[in-house]
Amino acid sequence: xxxxxxxxxxxxTACAVVRDGxxxxxxxxxxxxxxxxxxxxxxxxxTREHLRHWQPLCRRTLxxxxxxxxxxxxxxxxxxxxxxNALLVGLKAAQGLAYALDRPFIGVHHHEAHLYSxxxxxxxxxxAFDQFEPNVSLIVSGGHTMLVFVEGELRHRVLGxxxxxxxxxxxxxxxxxxxxxxxGGPVLDAWAAxxxxxxxxxxxxxxxxxxxxxxxxxxxxxVRYHVRDHPELLRDRGAVxxxxxxVQAAIVEVLVAKTLRAAKRLGVRCVTASGGVTCNRSLxxxxxxxxxxxxxxxxxAERALCTDNAAMVAVLAGRxxxxxxxxxxxxxxxxxxxxxxxxxxxNRP
Numbered sequence: 001x002x003x004x005x006x007x008x009x010x011x012x013t014a015c016a017v018v019r020d021g022x023x024x025x026x027x028x029x030x031x032x033x034x035x036x037x038x039x040x041x042x043x044x045x046x047t048r049e050h051l052r053h054w055q056p057l058c059r060r061t062l063x064x065x066x067x068x069x070x071x072x073x074x075x076x077x078x079x080x081x082x083x084x085n086a087l088l089v090g091l092k093a094a095q096g097l098a099y100a101l102d103r104p105f106i107g108v109h110h111h112e113a114h115l116y117s118x119x120x121x122x123x124x125x126x127x128a129f130d131q132f133e134p135n136v137s138l139i140v141s142g143g144h145t146m147l148v149f150v151e152g153e154l155r156h157r158v159l160g161x162x163x164x165x166x167x168x169x170x171x172x173x174x175x176x177x178x179x180x181x182x183x184g185g186p187v188l189d190a191w192a193a194x195x196x197x198x199x200x201x202x203x204x205x206x207x208x209x210x211x212x213x214x215x216x217x218x219x220x221x222x223v224r225y226h227v228r229d230h231p232e233l234l235r236d237r238g239a240v241x242x243x244x245x246x247v248q249a250a251i252v253e254v255l256v257a258k259t260l261r262a263a264k265r266l267g268v269r270c271v272t273a274s275g276g277v278t279c280n281r282s283l284x285x286x287x288x289x290x291x292x293x294x295x296x297x298x299x300x301a302e303r304a305l306c307t308d309n310a311a312m313v314a315v316l317a318g319r320x321x322x323x324x325x326x327x328x329x330x331x332x333x334x335x336x337x338x339x340x341x342x343x344x345x346x347n348r349p
Contacts, residue, residue, distance in 0.1 A: 001073045005314035008090030009082025009110050011046040013053040016310035017065035018318055021127035024065035026311040029053040036182045043083045050089035076317030079107030080335030087334040095330045104327035106317035111340045114139050117312040118272040118299040127315045133270050136263040141275035142168035145214045147262050158340055159262055160212025167251050168277045170216035174223045174247045178240055188244045189280050195245030202250040212262055219250055248282050256286045274301035
């Protein structure tokens with residue numbers, strides 16, 4: 001089975017070709033430099049870039065995979081959630097290609113693709129669903145943070161999610177408050193590596209609550225007030241590094257503690273993590289240490305598959321077809337607010 005997939009949910013145009021669970025080629029056209037001038041993603045600009053990049057990116061990916069369009073078994077695309085007009089580009093392009101080739105089309109949930117991305121690894125990248133086991137999964141992307149109980153392959157339910165600011169948003173907003181350039185999260189991670197995480201004590205939101213939800217707006221506000229009351233700190237590079245390390249320590253402690261607590265409560269022996277924030281070095285290290293101390297197996301998404309990419313979309317689409325899922329209608333529209341199965345409506349950001 002050979003699947004071509006497009007991903008255009010935000011500001012990265014991505015294309016991938018996957019054959020029988022093996023990633024033959026995948027590419028991403030980044031827009032970071034374009035949006036840096038505005039300090040954040042501008043949806044209209046992102047949409048124009050998707051329109052400009054998707055066709056040459058598909059040609060490049062197919063050529064590298066040595067696959068002609070006539071050899072495709074199916075075409076897939078991220079259907080949601082995401083920025084409406086950005087989603088529209090990839091969705092309609094993939095639907096049009098599927099129609100022209102008379103191939104089935106699969107609309108994929110972006111977070112569900114992240115959810116199963118930790119089961120893709122190796123060189124070349126390939127799906128390892130034969131190694132699947134029940135797990136508690138932490139998804140931490142730019143605008144979403146959630147814990148999911150994956151009871152079986154393609155069977156999952158959301159345990160808790162974001163009540164307000166997600167972890168990625170907190171990283172980015174805190175970085176902006178500290179005067180760091182866009183994209184803030186990765187820069188804060190780099191600065192934190194040289195800072196003292198114990199110098200400043202910021203709140204750990206909902207850490208003492210028994211639920212599996214997340215809330216980081218209070219932490220962001222605490223950083224804002226601290227900087228407002230101590231403006232001299234921003235003129236001291238050492239202090240800024242300590243602030244970065246302290247903010248990161250607060251976020252990571254909450255993410256790790258809640259994930260491990262859920263794993264213990266549900267009695268699983270495996271923890272997985274995915275999404276862009278999973279590139280954070282401290283989060284990866286603390287999850288690894290926490291799982292090792294408790295005898296839990298940890299599967300982290302490959303760094304190349306943490307941020308938005310089409311490889312995870314193609315892998316999941318192929319697996320859905322293999323497991324007998326029906327194709328998505330070519331009349332289906334984008335779903336910008338699409339909830340992951342079992343996600344409580346009250347927890348939507």
